[in-house]
Amino acid sequence: EEEGEKGTLKWKEGLQQKASEAFLRHQEAAPNLRKLVYGSVVEADDSEEDKEELGGLFRVSRPQKSKKFKANAVDCSRFIPDTSHNWDLEEMLNSIRDCFVTGKWEESQDAA
Amino acid sequence: MASQGLVYDGCNFFRQRLVLSTLSGKRVKIKNIRSKDDDPGLRDFEASFIRLLDKVTNGSRIEINQTGTVLFYQPGLLYGGSVEHDCNQQRSIGYYLEALLMLAPFMKTSLKATLRGVTNDPVDPTVDLLKSTALPVMKKFGIGGDGFELKVVKRGMAPGGGGEVVFTCPVCRTMRPVQLTDPGKIKRIRGVAYSVRVSPQMANRIVESARGVLNQFLPDIYIHTDHMKGANSGKSPGFGLTLVAETLNGSFLSAEMSSTPQGQGDPVLPEDLGRNCAKLLLEEIHRGGCVDSSNQSLALLLMTLGQQDVSKVLLGPLSPYTIEFLRHIRDFFQIMFKIEVQKPFEDERKGGDKVLMTCVGVGYSNINKTLK
Structure with a gap:
């Protein structure tokens, strides 16, 4: 009887660990925007400036130029559009056709 | 450390820091403002913004060091009332108005702000854009009713300015939680083509060419032409277009x-x-969502300040400004959003990836509002 009980209980062993492993796998698979937003805040750190040496005498300091996060950049809410989109191309125009009432409707919503 | 509140570096995201500080009541200290610049410290437009903030609040304490590279701000109560402000012309009125829109519903008495300066420039969202997009977003959260209005009295183009807008907003006790997950299909396109101190024909030429592109998608397009003359036309010539x-x-x-x-x-x-x-x-439609890219942070703020209930809003890709805003919301209100990417189906022609933002509001209620 004891053995039988052990058998039924075996799947319960390490449930928590299994669950956490599955969770982590899932987290890594999906591109995690949340981590991008909250995970690593890039801070302007003065000590990590890229420094090049010129002739072993001068140090060229290029602060913040290459950094994604610019602490002293212009405070502006405008979202610069993606320049790779060419709105003269038919292909590009077709990609948004169904956003309009004139486009194709979902079956459930189509009155026709 | 504790007495200084939150500490930040640099002049970027200046407005959102001060706005969130005012709403949350947390003090903020901003260091190293252009400290390595040839011309260090706060600029005139930032000083002008601080003065505006001082006008709408009561009991704020602002300390700036001699070079203007360090700012300490202890927020007072949002008072509101009738406010007049000459906005510095380095930035357009949109710069100031974006912040004011976030604060206006939480005043003690309803706000009537008369802002003078540059109404339209290429850098910031113009007053026309905010009028036609930000106000509808706020209405979704239950702000509005009588006297919720943004009126362009005089138009003033950059660099001379000379424009004037009047913004009135009633006070609001609580924010309504929202579920904006389906934007629906676009039924019409409206717009304003404006021109001042140039030939009125300019506006007609703008309308003609814009229609040429948009008529491929929709027949219902109406672009209003707005030509202001004389005293209402500001000090500089210019023209432009806003499409919605x-x-x-x-x-x-x-x-x-x-x-x-x-x-x-x-x-x-x-x-x-x-x-x-x-x-x-078209690019903006490709991004899509229920709130357009220039109002993302406004919508996220109102979600955060909502009642203790779940709010959902579908957005297009998050702008860098919005991402930083989310980080600041975490700092000031300890709220983190659930962020889910929604990929379009294969045969769907509805633009790019969308992002579903979910959060539970902090249950913010307007403590400044007087009970009657």
Whole structure:
């Protein structure tokens, strides 16, 4: 009887660990925007400036130029559009056709 | 450390820090403001912004060091009332108004703000854009009713300015939680083509070329032409276009373009401006969502301040400004959003990836509001 009980209980062993492993796998698979937003805040750190040496005498300091996060950049809410989109191309125009009432409707919503 | 509140570096995201500080009541200290610049410290437009903040609040304490590179701000109560402000012309009224929109519903008495300065420039969202997109977003959260209005009295183009807008907003006790997950299809496109101190024909030329692009999608397009004259036309010549696409579910997606300010760079042809602005609107539609990219942070703020209930809003890709805003919301209100990417189906022609933002509001209620 004891053995039988052990058998039924075996799947319960390490449930928590299994669950956490599955969770982590899932987290890594999906591109995690949340981590991008909250995970690593890039801070302007003065000590990590890229420094090049010129002739072993001068140090060229290029602060913040290459950094994604610019602490002293212009405070502006405008979202610069993606320049790779060419709105003269038919292909590009077709990609948004169904956003309009004139486009194709979902079956459930189509009155026709 | 504790007495200084939150500490930040640099002048970027200046407005959102001060706005969130005012709403949360947390003090903020901003260091190293252009400390390595040839001309260090706060600029005139930032000083002008602080003065505006001082006008709408009561009991704020602001300390700035001698070089202007360190700012300490202890927020007072939001008072509101009738406020007049001459906005510095380095930035347009949109710069100031964006912050004011976030604060206005939480005043003690309803706000009537008269702002003077540059109404339209290529850098910041113009007053026309905010009027046609930000106000509808706020209405979704239950702000509004009588006296919720933004009126362009005089138009003033950059760099001279001379424009005037009046913004009135009633006070609001609590924010309504929202579920904006389906934008619906676009039923019509509206717009304003404005021109001042140039030939009125400019506006017509803009309308013509913008229609040429947009008519491929929709027949219902009406672009209003607005030519202001005399005292209402400000000090500088210029023209521009604001386009707004309205969906069946009442979402607004917008795009805009202004002519280059006089004496700054190459002049633009009205035909090019119209066509390019129409393409910008297509880009915005490709991004999609229930709130357009320029109002993302406003919507996220109102979600955060909502009652203790779940709010959901579908957005297009998050702008860098919005991402930083989310980080600041975490700092000031300890709220983190659930962020889910929604990929479009294969045969769907509805633009790019969307992002579903979910959060539970902090249950913010307007403590400043007087009980009657």
